[in-house]
Structures are given as structure tokens and as C-alpha cells.
Amino acid sequence: MRRFSMIIDGQTVDTDTHFDVVSPRDGSVVGQAPQGTPEHLDRAVAAANAAFKTWSKTPDDERRAACEQVAAKLAEHAEELAQLLTAEQGKPLNGMGSRFELGGAQAWAGHTASLSLDPKVLQDDNEGRVELHRKPIGVVGSITPWNWPLMIAIWHIVPALRTGNTVVIKPSPYTPLSTLRMVELFNEFLPRGVLNVVTCDDVTVNLGAAMSSHPGIRKMVFTGSTPTGRKVFASAAETMKRLTLELGGNDAGIVLPDADPTEIAEGLFWGAFINNGQTCAAMKRLYVHDDIYDAVCEALTDYARTVKAGPDEEAVLGPIANKMQFDKVARLIEGAKTKGRVLLGGEPGEGMYYGPTLIADLDDDDPLVTEEQFGPVLPILRYSDIDDAVARANDSENGLGGSVWSKDIEKAKEIALRLECGSAWINKHGAIQPNAPFGGVKQSGFGVEFGDEGLSEYTDIQTLLV
Known part of the structure; x- marks a missing residue:
């Protein structure tokens, strides 16, 4: 049984204590995840902020290439990650199970890598020129659920990296192992501090609540239940974070x-x-x-x-x-x-x-x-x-x-x-795709994901008037 580590500032980080991750298939312990602390979160956020200073200035084609590497690394390790995902989440390997999820993650990473948000000219005449530029926000905090752990992590990570942001991700305590391993793989080629992962059991320690109120995080992306989404919304208000919330549906x-x-x-x-x-x-x-x-x-x-x-x-x-x-x-x-x-x-x-x-x-x-x-x-x-x-x-x-x-x-x-x-x-239901914006109305969410509209959610607008 493997004991996993967090990845902070490009380095593996061990903790004093760990928590068991149990398979819903047979109740066996399939691995142990690190019990992170608020101090670990602070380190991860500090590393992401330091990395943002250079990553945000990286040429667009280099960020595109890095996101293409994400898709390639997923393909290279698809079976390993699918096996780990089935062990901790319980879904079968076949059908619309773990191998299907890894295929979806690759498709989303590849499509998102191909997107770009070029400046727009809003006016160019004798009275002047007006340009709209989109700029990266800063550190993105990502909280992911247990139902599609890796695919949803890719939905959060890749558009953030593509637009020049850095990331601190916290997976569900029910399914942390596959995300820990995936982030470890991505750190083989990403600059240190660009992508960090912290974990906790949400009982002894709740880093999710600390993330949404953390002054060093400029945007939160959360996928999960509406009650928890309300808490993220409320705790983010103090620092006026940007938000993307994909919440429950009926x-x-x-x-x-x-x-x-x-x-x-x-x-x-x-x-x-x-x-x-x-x-x-x-x-x-x-x-x-x-x-x-x-x-x-x-x-x-x-x-x-x-x-x-x-x-x-x-x-x-x-x-x-x-x-x-x-x-x-x-x-x-x-x-x-x-x-x-x-x-x-x-x-x-x-x-x-x-x-x-x-x-x-x-x-x-x-x-x-x-x-x-x-x-x-x-x-x-x-x-x-x-x-x-x-x-x-x-x-x-x-x-x-x-x-x-x-x-x-x-x-x-x-x-x-x-x-x-x-x-x-x-004549179908739930068939999402990476080029079609996806998000809820009423209490099912705030903001959208996917496509150009989803990519723009990871940017601030700056209007340049000449």
C-alpha cells in the first residue's frame, strides 16, 4: 500500500500524519493520503504566487505547449491513473468508467490547449483606438469532487495554466490519490510552483474553507454541492475573489x-x-x-x-x-x-x-x-x-x-x-463537450466552464484607450 505525498513548489512534501483512502468496492484501504495543515496551504499559496510572477509572463506558445504536454502525459499514464481511480472511487475500468474518464480528461486538455484569447480592437478611428486585453488573475484555488476526480481537475487546471495563472488544488478526501499522482506527473515538466496539490480529510483539518478565504488566492473554482458552494461564495467575499462554481443539479x-x-x-x-x-x-x-x-x-x-x-x-x-x-x-x-x-x-x-x-x-x-x-x-x-x-x-x-x-x-x-x-x-441528456460552454443558472452555479467563454473566466479584463 502506497503512502502518497503532496507536491508543493515542485517538491514532494511528506506530513506527520496520513489518512486512509478506502475502496467502495470492497472496503479495503487502497492508499494513504497526507494530512495537510494550514501551514502547508500557506506554503503552497506562497509558491504559486512566486511562480505567477514568471509564469504569467511566459509566451503564449510556451503555455500552449505546456498544456499539450498535460494531454500527452495523461495519455502516457492513462492506464496507471485509471487503475488508481477505480481503486479509490469504485467506478469500473470499462464502459463509462475510469478509462472513459481518462479519455475525457485528455480530450479536454488537448482542446483547451488549442484555445487563445487574443486582444480585441473595440474602436479604431479618428477619435482614438480602444483595445480589450485579457490578463491572468493570479493564484487559482481549485476544489474538486469525488465523482469525476481527474476529469474535473483537468477542467480546473488546464484553463488556469493556459491563461497564465498558477494553481493550488485540493481534491476530495474520498478520492485524493489519483489527483496526487497526476499532479506529481505534471510537475515533471511544469516550472516549480505553477501547480501545487494539498490534501486533508476535511474532518481533522478543512483546507477547503481556508482556501476560499485565503488572501493569497485570487480566484476559486469549485465543483460540488450547492450548500458547500454557498459557503465558498460567502467566505470568498472578504477578499473579493473571482469565482466559478459548478454546483448541484436536479x-x-x-x-x-x-x-x-x-x-x-x-x-x-x-x-x-x-x-x-x-x-x-x-x-x-x-x-x-x-x-x-x-x-x-x-x-x-x-x-x-x-x-x-x-x-x-x-x-x-x-x-x-x-x-x-x-x-x-x-x-x-x-x-x-x-x-x-x-x-x-x-x-x-x-x-x-x-x-x-x-x-x-x-x-x-x-x-x-x-x-x-x-x-x-x-x-x-x-x-x-x-x-x-x-x-x-x-x-x-x-x-x-x-x-x-x-x-x-x-x-x-x-x-x-x-x-x-x-x-x-x-434526444440526449448530459452530453457535455469541451467547445460548448457549461454552467448552471439559479442555484446550480456561478460562471461557466469550457470553450472561449470558460477560458475567459480565468482572466481579468484591461481596457486600453489610446
């Missing part, structure tokens, strides 16, 4: 009466159950028109029965990633079983395993509908009037994503544009 899907239940069943399933439902932009509620409600329930159940879940190597759905989340999912399912009709699943397996669960005939005020379950269960609800379905879909404090399923694409687009969410899909 995404709704709406199936129109002209849809073919058999044709859409596979897309509906993976829209809800990708990564075992542990995805912010997964579909969490499904509204189906009366005319095809029973047919959709049947087709979705039939498809779900074909999906292999469990501890076997050929399974494409693994365990719930930690006990806290397992208990929440189990609570919501038990409550829903007393009110709805269980089409599939509804009973826990061994350890942290819970098979795909479909529950029909629930009401809008049932907790499984109103709360973000973040697990392998989907509530299915009836509607008869499309205006009512849209209103019910929008009746949430969240607004991350939504989808409409129909053979009539123009009609579906019209309805999708009425959904109060940052991303809307037609």
Missing part, C-alpha cells in the same frame, strides 16, 4: 407524446445512470406524457435489465462511491417505495452496491423528486399538458441541465428553450 427530462419509447430507452437510461447517477448533469427526474407513459416505463425497464451492475469485472456500473452518499440514496429510495411503483431494483446489494432503480407514479413533492439523489435511481412522473410539464420541470431551485425527447426537433427546441437551465439537450 435535471428534468420531458418526453413528448410522439417519441418512440423503444428508440429512446437507451438514451434515457444513460442520461440518468452515467457514472451510476453520480453526475451533476445527469437526469434526475423524468416527465412522460400520458399517451406513452406505460410504454416508456416498460421500454426503460427492459433496457435497464440488460445493464450489468455489480463487482464483476465485466460490469459497467459499480458501487456508490462512499457511505454518506449510499445512505442518502437508500433513504430516498425507501421513502419513494411507500408512495410509488417500483419498476426495477429498490433493494441494496452487498456493501456499497445498489442496482439501477426505477420508480414510477410519484408526485412532485416526494423527496426523491425534490432532492438531488445523485445515485442509481430515477423517478418517472406523468403529465398530460406540456405547459404543466415545463412548469413542473422549472419548479426547482436548481437549473443545471434539462432535456426534451421527441421526433419533432423544432418542437423540442421550442420547449427546451423554455427550460430554466444552463444546458438543454434534444
Whole structure:
């Protein structure tokens, strides 16, 4: 069993104490992560600030090349990182599991490396010239979650480096090992202090709270729950940090009466159950028109029965990633079983395993509908009037994503544009891509990621008037 180290100022840093990282697959200890302290965070921030003075002045083509090296290093060590990720997070290696995540991380790194934010000329006439320049902010603090640890880390790290910022990253205590190793690999070619990683168990020590209030950090990027995002928002106010917050979602899907239940069943399933439902932009509620409600329930159940879940190597759905989340999912399912009709699943397996669960005939005020379950269960609800379905879909404090399923694409687009969410899909759900801005409205987030719009979030604007 390996005992991992933090990376600060380009050097491995050992600590006096460590905490165990436990596999949700079998409860075994898969490694030990360093128990960082506020002093370690201060050292990391100081190193990042010192590195910023030179990294921010590095020519654009050199920063591009460094980000391309990130993608190359991920490809070179993809299997090693995937194995480590499966050990600590529990997702299978195959299907949409750890190897899929490493492929996504490489794709995002490569695309982001290709982006640039050139100065814009806003005016150039006899009255003068006005230019808009984008400049790096400083030290970026990154806090990442346990569901897609490496891919989301890349979403935070690469645009920060591409725009001339330096980074201090803190991964979730449930999944710190793969991030520690990844940062170690990147420090083989990055200048010292440009990318630093600190870890803690969030119980004995909580460096995340210290990061969001730290005066040496100029921007925070956080992906996680809305309650924690509110805390980051509040503690960042004292130092007026720039913020990008990608928070919880309770995404709704709406199936129109002209849809073919058999044709859409596979897309509906993976829209809800990708990564075992542990995805912010997964579909969490499904509204189906009366005319095809029973047919959709049947087709979705039939498809779900074909999906292999469990501890076997050929399974494409693994365990719930930690006990806290397992208990929440189990609570919501038990409550829903007393009110709805269980089409599939509804009973826990061994350890942290819970098979795909479909529950029909629930009401809008049932907790499984109103709360973000973040697990392998989907509530299915009836509607008869499309205006009512849209209103019910929008009746949430969240607004991350939504989808409409129909053979009539123009009609579906019209309805999708009425959904109060940052991303809307037609005949699919949760399919994000590196060239399309992604972010939430209402309490699902602040700012966007990906593409030019996401890259610009890592810069300050300076207007130059000549």
C-alpha cells in the first residue's frame, strides 16, 4: 500500500500524519493520503504566487505547449491513473468508467490547449483606438469532487495554466490519490510552483474553507454541492475573489407524446445512470406524457435489465462511491417505495452496491423528486399538458441541465428553450463537450466552464484607450 505525498513548489512534501483512502468496492484501504495543515496551504499559496510572477509572463506558445504536454502525459499514464481511480472511487475500468474518464480528461486538455484569447480592437478611428486585453488573475484555488476526480481537475487546471495563472488544488478526501499522482506527473515538466496539490480529510483539518478565504488566492473554482458552494461564495467575499462554481443539479427530462419509447430507452437510461447517477448533469427526474407513459416505463425497464451492475469485472456500473452518499440514496429510495411503483431494483446489494432503480407514479413533492439523489435511481412522473410539464420541470431551485425527447426537433427546441437551465439537450441528456460552454443558472452555479467563454473566466479584463 502506497503512502502518497503532496507536491508543493515542485517538491514532494511528506506530513506527520496520513489518512486512509478506502475502496467502495470492497472496503479495503487502497492508499494513504497526507494530512495537510494550514501551514502547508500557506506554503503552497506562497509558491504559486512566486511562480505567477514568471509564469504569467511566459509566451503564449510556451503555455500552449505546456498544456499539450498535460494531454500527452495523461495519455502516457492513462492506464496507471485509471487503475488508481477505480481503486479509490469504485467506478469500473470499462464502459463509462475510469478509462472513459481518462479519455475525457485528455480530450479536454488537448482542446483547451488549442484555445487563445487574443486582444480585441473595440474602436479604431479618428477619435482614438480602444483595445480589450485579457490578463491572468493570479493564484487559482481549485476544489474538486469525488465523482469525476481527474476529469474535473483537468477542467480546473488546464484553463488556469493556459491563461497564465498558477494553481493550488485540493481534491476530495474520498478520492485524493489519483489527483496526487497526476499532479506529481505534471510537475515533471511544469516550472516549480505553477501547480501545487494539498490534501486533508476535511474532518481533522478543512483546507477547503481556508482556501476560499485565503488572501493569497485570487480566484476559486469549485465543483460540488450547492450548500458547500454557498459557503465558498460567502467566505470568498472578504477578499473579493473571482469565482466559478459548478454546483448541484436536479435535471428534468420531458418526453413528448410522439417519441418512440423503444428508440429512446437507451438514451434515457444513460442520461440518468452515467457514472451510476453520480453526475451533476445527469437526469434526475423524468416527465412522460400520458399517451406513452406505460410504454416508456416498460421500454426503460427492459433496457435497464440488460445493464450489468455489480463487482464483476465485466460490469459497467459499480458501487456508490462512499457511505454518506449510499445512505442518502437508500433513504430516498425507501421513502419513494411507500408512495410509488417500483419498476426495477429498490433493494441494496452487498456493501456499497445498489442496482439501477426505477420508480414510477410519484408526485412532485416526494423527496426523491425534490432532492438531488445523485445515485442509481430515477423517478418517472406523468403529465398530460406540456405547459404543466415545463412548469413542473422549472419548479426547482436548481437549473443545471434539462432535456426534451421527441421526433419533432423544432418542437423540442421550442420547449427546451423554455427550460430554466444552463444546458438543454434534444434526444440526449448530459452530453457535455469541451467547445460548448457549461454552467448552471439559479442555484446550480456561478460562471461557466469550457470553450472561449470558460477560458475567459480565468482572466481579468484591461481596457486600453489610446
